[in-house]
Amino acid sequence: MQLYVIETGRFKLDGGAMFGVVPKPIWQRTNPADGDNRIDMAMRCLLVQEGDRLVLIDNGIGEQHDAKFRQIYVLENEGWLDAGLAKHGFSRADVTDLVLTHLHFDHCGGTAVYNTATERYEPNFLNARIWLQRRHLAWATQPNAREKASFLRQNIEPVAASGQLQLLDGDMELFPGFALRTVNGHTEAQQLPVITLKDRTLFYAADLFPTFGHIPLPYVMGYDTRPLLTLEERQHFLPWLAGEEVVIFYEHDPLNECGTVRLTEKGGFVSDRTFPLSEIL
Numbered sequence: 001m002q003l004y005v006i007e008t009g010r011f012k013l014d015g016g017a018m019f020g021v022v023p024k025p026i027w028q029r030t031n032p033a034d035g036d037n038r039i040d041m042a043m044r045c046l047l048v049q050e051g052d053r054l055v056l057i058d059n060g061i062g063e064q065h066d067a068k069f070r071q072i073y074v075l076e077n078e079g080w081l082d083a084g085l086a087k088h089g090f091s092r093a094d095v096t097d098l099v100l101t102h103l104h105f106d107h108c109g110g111t112a113v114y115n116t117a118t119e120r121y122e123p124n125f126l127n128a129r130i131w132l133q134r135r136h137l138a139w140a141t142q143p144n145a146r147e148k149a150s151f152l153r154q155n156i157e158p159v160a161a162s163g164q165l166q167l168l169d170g171d172m173e174l175f176p177g178f179a180l181r182t183v184n185g186h187t188e189a190q191q192l193p194v195i196t197l198k199d200r201t202l203f204y205a206a207d208l209f210p211t212f213g214h215i216p217l218p219y220v221m222g223y224d225t226r227p228l229l230t231l232e233e234r235q236h237f238l239p240w241l242a243g244e245e246v247v248i249f250y251e252h253d254p255l256n257e258c259g260t261v262r263l264t265e266k267g268g269f270v271s272d273r274t275f276p277l278s279e280i281l
C-alpha cells in the first residue's frame, strides 16, 4: 500500500471554539492564536494506493467560495488539490474512491465543482465511488440549527444526486487493510479510516483529534454536537492508540502530519512525538 499526503489548503478557525472548555493560556502553547483569536488549520488529506484502487480520504474545502467566506476563514487553497495530486503523478480522474469522513465544509468541499457554463455544481471526481455513512447523510440533509453553518447545500446536494454515492451502515472494511470506524460525538456518524501497514497501524483522526494539541481527554472542540459522547469515544480510542503505538494522522494540525500518544504516570494521555508521514513509510 502506498500513502501520499495531499495538502488541500489552509484556513483559520476561532481558537476558543476549537478547544471548548480549555482556557486559552493552555491551548495557545500548542496552537498559537492571531490577533483575532484564530488558529491556523491545515486541510491535510491522505491518498491511498492499493492495487487498482486510488482512495482519497476527504478533499478539503473546495475552491468556489466568495470573497466574504474566504476572508472570514482566511482561506488559502486555490489550485492546492490538483497540485497535491499532480505532485505524486495523479489527477482527479485517477481517483477511484472518495472516502468522506463527514460533510462539514472543510472536509468535503472538493467533491463537487461549480460549472460556470451550466451554472450548476457538478461532480469533481468523475471516476470515483463516494463512501459515506448513511446516517450522516440523513443528518446533514436535515441539519440542526447549531450545526447548519457547517453543512453547505452546494456540497451536499451534488453528492446525494451524483449516482456515485455508496452508503455505509456503521463500521466496515473497505478492503483488506483499510477499515472504517464510526464515532458520533462530533457529528452523527463521522467515519475514521484505520489503515494497517506492514508494521504499523495508521489512524486518520479527522475531527476526533484534529491537531496534536487536542490529545488530552477533555480537549473536546466547542463545535461537537455531543461533547460527552466525544469524551467517551476518546476514552475508548486513547488506550488503543497508546498501547499499540498507533500513528495518528492529523488532518488539521498546521505543522504536524503524524504523531503518537502515551500514557502518563497519572493515567492521562498526552502527545508523545510528532513526525512527518514519510518517517514510517
Ligand SMILES: [Zn+2]
Binding pocket: 102, 104, 186, 187, 207
Ligand atoms: Zn467536522
